[in-house]
Amino acid sequence: MATSTSQPRTLYQKIFDSHIVDEQDDGTCLMYIDRHLVHEVTSPQAFEGLRNTNRRVRRTDCTLATVDHNIPTISRKAYKETKSFVDEADSRTQCLTLEDNVKEFGLTFFGLSDNRQGIVHIIGPEQGFTIPGATIVCGDSHTSTHGAFGALAFGIGTSEVEHVLATQTILQKRAKNMRIQVDGELGPGVTSKDIILHVIGIIGTAGGTGSVVEFCGTAIEKLSMEARMSICNMSIEAGARAGLIAPDEITYEYMKGRPLAPKEGKAWDDAVRFWKTLPSDAGAKYDVVVNVDAKDIPPTITWGTSPQDTVAITGKVPDPKEAKDEKRAASITRSLEYMGLTAGTPMEEIKLDKVFIGSCTNARIEDLRAAAKILYGRKIAPHIYGMLVPGSGLVKRQAEAEGLDKIFTAAGFDWREAGCSMCLGMNPDQLSPGERCASTSNRNFEGRQGAGGRTHLMSPAMAAACAITGYLTDVRKIVAGTENKVGPSANAPAYEVQITDSKAYLGELPMAAPAPQEPAKATTDEDTIRDVPASTTATSGGGMEKFTVLKGIAAPLDRANIDTDLIIPKQFLKTIKRTGLGSAFMWPMRYDTKTGEPLPDFVLNKAPWNKAKIIVSRDNWGCGSSREHAAWAMLDFGVRAVVVPSIADIHATNISKNGIVAAILQPEEVDQVMQAAKAGEEVSVSLEEMKVTLENGASFSFEMNSFTRHCLINGLDDIDLTMEKADRISEFEVKRSAETPWLDGFGYTKAGVVGGKLEPLMDKAKKSVNKVAGTDW
Ligand SMILES: CC(C)[C@H](C(=O)O)[C@@H](O)C(=O)O
Ligand code: SF4
Known part of the structure; x- marks a missing residue:
């Protein structure tokens, strides 16, 4: 289904349209991914998937990896090797696993011995890996940060990380367009962080669900790139699929001279000419517009x-x-x-x-x-x-x-x-x-x-x-x-x-060449969840089972905004497996956080709900992090469906990749399912009829995109399906190389370093003086 390009389009629509490899009748698109950032927490299972299927990384030149979440922040003066530097066993395993994977799959990696190592969303822009007009993904929800460059950047789960590694594409549906316009002058002491906190306070953490938010207005235009990044970073906290700011002179100035940005000369001029076509057209339509007056924003x-x-x-x-x-x-x-x-x-x-x-x-x-x-x-x-x-x-x-x-x-x-x-x-x-x-x-x-x-x-x-x-x-x-x-x-x-x-x-360049490592030792599930009693339900352990009709006990979790940190907190993200997380499902609410003992009154610890196959909850289920561990924990507990009024985007994709159905009903309908769940009644979720039915006969219809439904009903692995389109992907790559050649290949050379010392870059650096006390906000 071709998209008409004669209508005025938003920045988001332009980037989306220019990255479609294939589109199905139901609007599911195969989108090409220009940039893939990888970190140690959400990648081990994805690399394992590649290994198990004998697949390689399709675009090593468009993939950049680092360690950031697990590493200690103590001095690295004594750093020799990760094995002896990271004390905590599970963290060490994840770091070593990434070191092994980048070697095995031939990826560029900023490890602990490299000065360029850092938080994945800081190093991408810093290196010029983040580029206007590009599609950028990472197994991390704050990938939205990179939208500050006018790139379509969003967080994905581990199954999608594997999909991108193998195919350099991802399945996407068009999101709604939302514009948040901030005009006027910011008051003293008010920064971009205050802007985004204020905006989230207004629209709420589900305000952007299903939308890509474009931030614009005079207050945004004046911000530096770093201030813009703070805003786009937190668009995920507003529930948005991504945040965007149109590229402009401030963007180009920031990019110029960065190692992976197009080199000055023809490449740079061509790129800037292209980037200038990206901003939203006059008259482009937005589904939602929010106007904020900068002077109303307090610290x-x-x-x-x-x-x-x-x-x-x-x-x-x-x-x-x-x-x-x-x-x-x-x-x-x-x-x-x-x-x-x-x-x-x-x-x-x-x-x-x-x-x-x-x-x-x-x-x-x-x-x-x-x-x-x-x-x-x-x-x-x-x-x-x-x-x-x-x-x-x-x-x-x-x-x-x-x-x-x-x-x-x-x-x-x-x-x-x-x-x-x-x-x-x-x-x-x-x-x-x-x-x-x-x-x-x-x-x-x-x-x-x-x-x-x-x-x-x-x-x-x-x-x-x-x-x-x-x-x-x-x-x-x-x-x-x-x-x-x-x-x-x-x-x-x-x-x-x-x-x-x-x-x-x-x-x-790196501080020192990393010492060769021994292969990583796998973390055992026992190590990972050692404080948690074993699940009472069977462990299904990854894979994708077919889903047609499910009938079973539904557990009521009667509260809004249950985030993925509550579904499964950080200490359980250190596993390199997909299995064994059922006993950690809803850990902070299910166990005494000090003793690790189950709380007898918590619904999942009581019969009949300790055998629940369905979760009933309120708005914005699964908001926050992109951790697919949340889906693995649900599956391992025995949950195959959630009934909620709304669900966060990344989590929705993650559960569907694990064979779990999200039935989205009206709030009043959820009230009735909640009552039945509280009464311990069985609830039925049918994907064939697209209905949730209660014991009293009440029945509520829900909708689902037909491709997702097809995959769920047939238990299909979408990497296999995408692999069938390899020719289309190759054709797209030929076109991409011709039209935007700066997106191909890594720009690292030894040019930045002469004989181990910095090139005159440092001398060329503009020096400026800045007052650091007083009231010059
Ligand atoms: C570990 C990762 C999956 C997670 C995320 O997606 O955001 C983390 O970065 C976070 O901030 O919670
Ligand atoms: S939000 Fe996530 S990616 Fe960003 S610093 Fe925190 S843990 Fe790291």
């Missing part, structure tokens, strides 16, 4: 356990009595309890234990500069532990060249090595139960930074202000010297820092 933080729980720093903890309905009141009450907060408390009276400045949202050089501006000449409060984790080895080097590390350490921060760190705590950087943290990361879910930990999201400048007073703090007061808490020097001297060009280190 914004979160108070609760969802990124939509936002409040101005000058505000108060919300009162459930003022909630719009009972469901919202119940959810506020639950969040307040978890967060240890009392309704009506002024936010600035809330005392903190830790401050984390890091993550793929806010660990770039400009974020560090913003924090340094506030911290210069000041000390963090005595009761605070402050952790500063640069997003990549190159960001770290850059910060050190500018003297920022000295500002941080003089203030009392711990200056670490690059990685995801306490954003998610898959490594040792974690909150202890009850600890409260000001964090520049993107998720404040229950247990996100450590079981029982409490997270308040905010910008780097705000986090720095919080570190100084030890309380949630309005950064504007620090700048004005009017804060009234523990004493920073109100008259901290103005400080000027030489800011070197942030491309100065891009040509660098």
Whole structure:
């Protein structure tokens, strides 16, 4: 089915249309993928799949791998090899497994000995691997970050990672177009992080579900690339499939000279000419438009356990009595309890234990500069532990060249090595139960930074202000010297820092050649889920069983926004297998997080629901991370269907790839299924009739894309189906090479390094001076 190109189109539609390899009548498209980023958590099972089927990686030149989630952020001075450097056994196994896989499949890899290693969403843009107009995927939900370049970038699950590795394509349906327009001037102390938190507060964590969001307006156009990345990064927290910002002169200036960007000369000129055709046409239609006035955005933080729980720093903890309905009141009450907060408390009276400045949202050089501006000449409060984790080895080097590390350490921060760190705590950087943290990361879910930990999201400048007073703090007061808490020097001297060009280190090669590794040892399932009692249900273990009609007990999980961190928390993501995760399903709600003992009152621990085949829940089921482990845990527990009013996009794909059906019903219909589930009645889900039926005869229809239904009913592996289209993919590649040749092949040469030393790139670096104290926001 050809798409008409005569109509005005959005940026999203243009990129989508130009990447279609094949389209079926039901709108399912085979989309070509230009760039694939790979990390250690979501790739082991995908490589195993390739190995089991004797498949190779189709485009090694378009695939870039790094380690980021599991690695310790302690000094690497003593690093010799991963085997002895990563203490925790399961983390070590995942890191070593990736090292083995990149060797076996011939991929470019930034390992622990490479200065270019870092969080996957920081290194892609840094290297120029992220390119306007491209399609970019990674087994990670924050792939949306790369949309800041006008690239269509989205997170995928592990089955899709395998699909992309094998075929360089992915199956996609067209999303809705949503425009979020932010016009006007931002107030003092307001940053791009405040913009995105404010927007999520308005539209909610499901506001963007099924849509690709384009951010535009004068406030967005003025932002730097790094600030734009923070916004697109968190579009996944708004439920969007992807976030986009049209490329412009700021984009081209950022890209120029990066190792993998088109080289200056004809290649560069051709690429820029092409990129200039990408912005949305005048008159392009959007399904939803949200307008925001920049002056209405305050410095914004979160108070609760969802990124939509936002409040101005000058505000108060919300009162459930003022909630719009009972469901919202119940959810506020639950969040307040978890967060240890009392309704009506002024936010600035809330005392903190830790401050984390890091993550793929806010660990770039400009974020560090913003924090340094506030911290210069000041000390963090005595009761605070402050952790500063640069997003990549190159960001770290850059910060050190500018003297920022000295500002941080003089203030009392711990200056670490690059990685995801306490954003998610898959490594040792974690909150202890009850600890409260000001964090520049993107998720404040229950247990996100450590079981029982409490997270308040905010910008780097705000986090720095919080570190100084030890309380949630309005950064504007620090700048004005009017804060009234523990004493920073109100008259901290103005400080000027030489800011070197942030491309100065891009040509660098690894610190040392990694030592040869022994093959990785497989983690046992017992190791991975050692604290959890065994599942009472049979383990199906991966594969895709046919689905026609399912009848069984439905377990009621009567709450909205059950995120994938709740479905399966981080400690269970360290497995390199797909099986054995059933006993970890819904772990934070199912077990006492301190003792690991099952909570007898939790529905999945009680008959008859401990044998549930169906889950009934509320809005936005499966939001958050792209971890397919959530689907594997459900399957292993015995769940083959979910009945919900809405479901997050990536999770929906993940469960369908594992033979689990999502029946999306109207909220009132879900109410009835919920009642039946609570009564312990059996529910039937028929994919043949596309109906959910209750024991009392009530029956509700649901819809599903016909290709997904066909695969589910027949238990088909879509990699096999795509492999049949190999000729079409090859034809597409020939066309791509002719039209956009800069997308082919890796640009790494030794050009950036002469005799082991940096080329004059460093000398060429523009030097600029930036005031780092005062009010120059
Ligand atoms: C581990 C990975 C699957 C996950 C994601 O998809 O987002 C992680 O990066 C996160 O932030 O929760
Ligand atoms: S959100 Fe956190 S854990 Fe996920 S990729 Fe970003 S830094 Fe890593």
